[in-house]
Amino acid sequence: MAIIEVENVARSFTVRRKAGRLRRERTEVRAVEDLSFSVTAGEMVGYIGPNGAGKSTTIKMLTGILVPSAGRLRVAGVDPQRDRTRLARRIGVVFGQRTTLWWDLPLRDSYELARRIYRIEDARYRRNLDRCIELLGLGPLLDVPVRQLSLGQRMRGDIAAALLHDPEVLYLDEPTIGLDVISKNRVREFLAEINAESGTTVLLTTHDLTDIERLCSRVMVIDHGRVVYDGGLDGLHEAGRSERTLVVDLALPAPPIDVPGTRVVKVEGPRQWLAFPASASAAPLVAAVAAAHPLVDLSVREPAIEDVIARMYASPGPALATARSGPTG
Amino acid sequence: MGEQPGSLVRTLDALRAYRLIAGMWLRASMAYRTSFWITAVGNAVTSALDFVVIAIMFLHTTALGGWTLPQVAFLYGTSGLTLGLADLLVGSLDQLGQRVRDGSVDVVLVRPAAALAQLGADRFALRRAGRVVQSGLILGWALSRLPIDWTAGRLLVLLVLVVCGTVIFGSVFVAGAAFQFFATDAAEVQNSVTYGGATMLQYPPTIYARDLVRGVVFGVPLAFVNWLPALYVLGLPDTLGLPGWFRFASPLVALAFATAAGLLWRAALRSYRSTGS
Numbered sequence: 001m002a003i004i005e006v007e008n009v010a011r012s013f014t015v016r017r018k019a020g021r022l023r024r025e026r027t028e029v030r031a032v033e034d035l036s037f038s039v040t041a042g043e044m045v046g047y048i049g050p051n052g053a054g055k056s057t058t059i060k061m062l063t064g065i066l067v068p069s070a071g072r073l074r075v076a077g078v079d080p081q082r083d084r085t086r087l088a089r090r091i092g093v094v095f096g097q098r099t100t101l102w103w104d105l106p107l108r109d110s111y112e113l114a115r116r117i118y119r120i121e122d123a124r125y126r127r128n129l130d131r132c133i134e135l136l137g138l139g140p141l142l143d144v145p146v147r148q149l150s151l152g153q154r155m156r157g158d159i160a161a162a163l164l165h166d167p168e169v170l171y172l173d174e175p176t177i178g179l180d181v182i183s184k185n186r187v188r189e190f191l192a193e194i195n196a197e198s199g200t201t202v203l204l205t206t207h208d209l210t211d212i213e214r215l216c217s218r219v220m221v222i223d224h225g226r227v228v229y230d231g232g233l234d235g236l237h238e239a240g241r242s243e244r245t246l247v248v249d250l251a252l253p254a255p256p257i258d259v260p261g262t263r264v265v266k267v268e269g270p271r272q273w274l275a276f277p278a279s280a281s282a283a284p285l286v287a288a289v290a291a292a293h294p295l296v297d298l299s300v301r302e303p304a305i306e307d308v309i310a311r312m313y314a315s316p317g318p319a320l321a322t323a324r325s326g327p328t329g
Numbered sequence: 330m331g332e333q334p335g336s337l338v339r340t341l342d343a344l345r346a347y348r349l350i351a352g353m354w355l356r357a358s359m360a361y362r363t364s365f366w367i368t369a370v371g372n373a374v375t376s377a378l379d380f381v382v383i384a385i386m387f388l389h390t391t392a393l394g395g396w397t398l399p400q401v402a403f404l405y406g407t408s409g410l411t412l413g414l415a416d417l418l419v420g421s422l423d424q425l426g427q428r429v430r431d432g433s434v435d436v437v438l439v440r441p442a443a444a445l446a447q448l449g450a451d452r453f454a455l456r457r458a459g460r461v462v463q464s465g466l467i468l469g470w471a472l473s474r475l476p477i478d479w480t481a482g483r484l485l486v487l488l489v490l491v492v493c494g495t496v497i498f499g500s501v502f503v504a505g506a507a508f509q510f511f512a513t514d515a516a517e518v519q520n521s522v523t524y525g526g527a528t529m530l531q532y533p534p535t536i537y538a539r540d541l542v543r544g545v546v547f548g549v550p551l552a553f554v555n556w557l558p559a560l561y562v563l564g565l566p567d568t569l570g571l572p573g574w575f576r577f578a579s580p581l582v583a584l585a586f587a588t589a590a591g592l593l594w595r596a597a598l599r600s601y602r603s604t605g606s
Contacts, residue, residue, distance in 0.1 A: 088441035
């Protein structure tokens with residue numbers, strides 16, 4: 001069952017700029033154009049793209065903060081545009097750069113407010129809070145004023161606050177931004193657990209692709225307001241025409257090795273780096289190199305997902321158009 | 330689809346959200362007790378200085394525009410009391426522009442409660458009661474000095490004056506905040522109407538130019554806060570040449586103005602959500 005439905009959604013902003021003494025120029029900026037996707041209940045989807053690609057705009061539309069200029073949206077069967085407050089009871093939102101917690105009050109007070117604003121029954125509140133306290137290690141932090149928490153502690157606090165009312169959908173906008181490795185891991189483990197246990201649908205935007213690798217079976221890449229890739233992580237390599245690298249240590253320094261299907265990226269004394277398509281097999285290449293030069297050592301490096309995605313943004317060529325093969329229609 | 334809750338339920342929900350959020354701010358302010366007392370006393374002193382100015386004038390004259398010192402004190406007290414109550418209740422709305430600029434309005438919009446209730450309660454601070462207390466004291470003094478024949482009608486008009494005056498000033502705050510969704514630096518314009526208007530209402534209407542008075546009768550209806558009801562309570566003749574029933578029209582004006590401000594707010598919020606900032 002689709003819990004998030006986005007059909008041909010567009011969103012443009014009018015930017016006014018001073019042009020001359022009195023004149024003002026209006027330019028239309030399209031943050032999102034013709035966006036369509038759907039998310040099945042219980043999915044965990046990574047939503048990535050460069051700055052200004054339209055990620056936050058999408059999240060704002062899905063939470064009812066912004067109204068789309070065109071198209072149709074449904075979240076948990078609710079039209080975010082018309083029923084903002086009703087939708088609010090069924091979703092949880094975490095803005096990585098902005099806290100919903102009360103700065104000068106102990107963490108516990110923010111949760112008490114949530115309990116009353118969302119009218120959460122006592123038993124349910126107790127159960128959800130206990131779970132968050134245990135899994136996120138919030139116990140010692142409950143009586144600490146939020147302003148005294150570290151960034152990582154605050155983020156954990158924020159995530160708990162977004163989950164107390166059992167939302168069906170959880171949006172996370174950059175949930176691991178600025179966190180150290182330990183905090184990141186803790187947040188990731190918690191999200192995986194919540195998703196597995198409660199079946200909460202999660203849509204997360206991030207710049208940290210490890211978040212995606214650890215958590216999301218599905219990734220959507222957005223660029224210039226359009227979905228340019230929607231599918232599994234594996235497919236991303238293909239779509240990004242990614243390359244693996246064969247690193248060979250020769251017995252003696254040699255001129256760049258010429259093997260069909262590869263290109264030499266770098267030469268450093270006896271060591272050479274040969275790039276080849278990620279889909280090709282390394283064995284025949286190794287054989288070809290060994291036939292021409294005595295080999296001392298070799299290794300194969302997998303493509304870094306960052307590079308793959310960077311390549312996608314850089315070249316919106318035909319490879320991207322054909323990559324639009326998501327698991328859902 | 331679920332049924333739409335009625336407007337009574339929605340209003341009660343909004344008041345409940347207001348109470349909850351205001352309560353949070355109250356508790357947060359208790360973290361800074363000293364600062365609370367300093368600003369509360371500071372507020373009272375600043376607004377008391379206005380009255381010192383009036384008192385000094387009366388050292389040199391016995392009447393101002395035909396009004397005696399206790400009568401002017403009545404205007405001063407009612408003006409400060411109503412503005413003070415409105416400021417206490419929804420005064421933070423004049424900082425909405427900042428919330429829009431830093432994006433924290435978004436946090437309000439993802440909570441299941443009316444945005445106006447949440448933003449009205451934003452940074453709720455009892456220290457703003459300083460003006461209310463100080464103005465109330467002056468009003469008490471004025472009433473003790475005025476030879477008023479206290480009929481039930483006069484008492485009722487005085488009570489209505491306080492309620493409607495607060496509603497009118499509160500509506501100015503709401504309407505001003507609506508503009509701040511777009512002109513995020515419009516706070517100054519709004520302050521000139523609220524604080525500037527309140528200062529104006531401290532003095533008798535007879536000292537102002539006719540066009541200005543007309544502006545606050547028919548434009549931003551501040552004259553209905555205290556000038557017009559005061560004519561009735563104090564038993565003064567109307568030198569403005571307005572219909573006699575205007576003295577009792579404050580509730581109607583307050584209702585109309587509050588409705589207009591509410592509609593403006595709704596339109597602004599809708600437009601903010603569809604245009605962004």
